[in-house]
Amino acid sequence: xxVETRKEEIIKTSTILFQKKGYSAVTMRDIAKVMGIKAASxxxxxxxKQEILSNIIISLAxxxxxxxxxxxxxxxxxIDKLSSIVKLHVDITSSNTSGMASLNNxxxxxxxxxxxxxxxxxxxxxxIRQIIEQGISSNQLQDSNAEVMLFxxxxxxxxxxxxxxxxxxxxxxxxxxxxxxxxxxxxxx
Numbered sequence: 634x635x636v637e638t639r640k641e642e643i644i645k646t647s648t649i650l651f652q653k654k655g656y657s658a659v660t661m662r663d664i665a666k667v668m669g670i671k672a673a674s675x676x677x678x679x680x681x682k683q684e685i686l687s688n689i690i691i692s693l694a695x696x697x698x699x700x701x702x703x704x705x706x707x708x709x710x711x712i713d714k715l716s717s718i719v720k721l722h723v724d725i726t727s728s729n730t731s732g733m734a735s736l737n738n739x740x741x742x743x744x745x746x747x748x749x750x751x752x753x754x755x756x757x758x759x760x761i762r763q764i765i766e767q768g769i770s771s772n773q774l775q776d777s778n779a780e781v782m783l784f785x786x787x788x789x790x791x792x793x794x795x796x797x798x799x800x801x802x803x804x805x806x807x808x809x810x811x812x813x814x815x816x817x818x819x820x821x822x
Contacts, residue, residue: 640678644669647685652734656686656742687746689735694753696725701760711768714787716813718761722790723809726797733794759785786816 637645646667650659661682665672679685700721704714726733741748765782768774774782789812797803 637802638678639643643675643679643686644685646687647682648729648731648735651686651689651739652731656682656735656739666709675777679725683742685686686735686739687743689732690740690743690750691746693725693732693736697721700725701757704710705760705764711764711773712817714764715731715761715817716809718764718786719816720809722793723805724813726790726793727729727803727805727808730794730798736813737791737794758787785792789816 643664647659650663650667654663656781659682662672664682664685665675666742701718704717704721707714707717709717732797740750740754741747762783764778765774765779767778768775797808800808
């Protein structure tokens with residue numbers, strides 16, 4: 634088992650605090666207090682609160698990008714690709730709900746990495762849009778507004794971090810299956 638470094642411990646603690654209070658309300662002193670160390674000690678491992686936020690958000694955005702690269706390079710149908718995207722969101726979110734809170738709520742506080750993050754996010758959305766449009770043109774998906782489909786999927790998937798923590802007996806596989814049924818086939822009997 635890998636031993637957690639002090640920097641990783643700082644990031645993990647900060648992620649939880651950012652989720653509870655919001656990035657702007659958390660100070661380095663708050664982080665140090667929760668960790669039981671002096672604030673000055675944090676700077677031996679990390680340069681700033683901004684660096685912590687960047688670590689949290691960029692690592693998650695890159696995980697989504699990596700997953701999307703695999704999905705886009707597959708020969709799967711559009712429906713299977715969309716299903717894989719749902720599973721990707723469930724997997725990443727269920728293993729890091731606090732980090733996803735920062736990704737969704739605090740990304741605008743990124744400074745140096747904001748442009749990089751926005752590029753990753755826009756590319757990700759463009760890939761989903763492309764899959765949806767291919768699904769429509771190949772008659773795998775109903776001929777409907779691709780932007781509404783994209784919005785509906787992403788709105789649900791991006792808010793999973795709010796819903797998942799209240800589900801103690803959550804099975805990520807089962808959740809992905811149920812979300813795929815609802816998002817890809819609807820709720821009409």
